[in-house]
Amino acid sequence: MSLPVENNEQNENLTNNHNNVVSTAHQQVNSECMISTPQAMSHVSGEVMLTPTHRTFTPQAHSANPHSSMTAITPMASAVSQAKSSIKLQNCISTVSLGCELKLLDIYCRTRYSEYTPSRFNGVVMKILEPRTTALVFRSGKIVCTGAKNEHDAYVAARKFARIIQKLGYPVKFLNFKVQNFIGTADLRFPLRLEALQQAHGQFTSYEPELFAGLVYRMIRPRVVLLIFVNGKLVITGGKTRNEIYEAVDIIHPILRSFKKN
């Protein structure tokens, strides 16, 4: 910040002697700009134009504005790609096997942020903050890790849980890490008529508003389940990979567009 100011001062010192029109480098640039555009010259220079009696004067462009000849080509986002860009992964469920028997009560007693209620659920529920995930640890040494936002987070979290248990003195391995389920949401930005969709795709859908407000659409390929709501929002679950979710939205979008409610 300080440098340009100094420069200005130096320039001023240099140019002061010559004349006061071209005083600073900054101003110099400005004035050059003014001179170079012809219409700016035409009405700024004439004092008459600026008097109140000539207010009706409208500056006429002598040459067309170069910008007007340019057609604005904004990248056209197709509806499908818009819907695809609205996909947000919400949850990524993964499993891993530690390859050894675990003593759940022992783990529960020696770790923080863990819960163990054998009467309700036969597993320790463990939480970590970074990445914010929850793990269900079972006696067989299998871990189900939920709450991660993407596959990388899921992997890191599973490693961390394994490490925590390793530190408790179990001979832990890290076997068969697998992402079992991706849950994503998407927004189509147009309302839908679910009744019509149900009529047309009866074999894939189940829509019982009395039980659940959304329509359940079971897609065969990719094998995912979509929950479709009246306001055009989707929940996609059951995908094994991230691609399956994108693929599902790709397939369902043209279908849903024909059931748009207007």
Place this chain on the structure above:
Amino acid sequence: MVSYFTIDATGENTNFQKEISNMMHGFGDNPNPNAATVVLVEDIVLQQLRSMIQEALNYSMLKGTNVISNHEIIYLMRKNPVKLKRLQNYQIKMDHIDNTRNPTAANPSTTSILTGIVLEEEKESKKKRTHIDVIKDLDEMDEVSLVKFDAIDYLRKVRAAKITESMSFEKYEAYHKARCSSFRSGYGLSKGFVKLESWINPTKELKITQLALEVLCFLAYETVAEIVDAVFLIRQDSKKKSGDPFSKFEGGYFCNPQSLNNAVYIKSGYEGVPAITVAEVREVLRRYFTPTTGINGLFHRNMSNDLPVRFIAI
């Protein structure tokens, strides 16, 4: 509102009038159902449910328990395979929704993985629904599996689709909300049966299991649906002129001539549907409880039973 069904004054504090009026809207009544009709329908449903419980209690007494479970309620339905089939579908759908919504046991594949991981005994959760098992148990002739197509359910869906065809989005949103109402309390999946229980069993003198309440909830909803369906049939009849041989081809006055081909007895123009009146509901009941009516449509199946049918939903 004075009705024929003012036997009980115990359940006054809880009522389902708002829900029932929404349901009637959802089944194709006017967006603002007649208030007196709603009260009457509510009375009917309550009386029906209470007498079902009475019957069920008799059966559970025979078994030697005081608890009414879903077995007894489903036993009442044993003569109607179509309804059993619908209940079966109901459980399948509920289970499926539960699975999809529950992230850890999300889809069938994950549940199978989980069952692999989770040791055998811990998968036997208490809240598992057993209606299908009970149905299999009661259905000795395997009639339920023979029911391939539920025509009434299908027609209801077609009707809903027809109604929504020309609706504006605002109206459709309201309609969708109305269709979402049920006899469960609360919204979302954790819907409980607290309100339903305090409605049908206000003094808590009977022990009714959650599963039994779920079936009762299904039956209560069915009762409203059957009444509204039957009102539409009555409207169709009421338009017929005696002595005119062609009048039966005209359909009801709310009937769109084109939609006759699809046998859907409602006009797409929806707005024109007059609210269901008390007199129409009474006419429905009269036909239900008179054993010897004509052999047409909805009322015919009641004749085939020897005993007079007492439950609209069954």
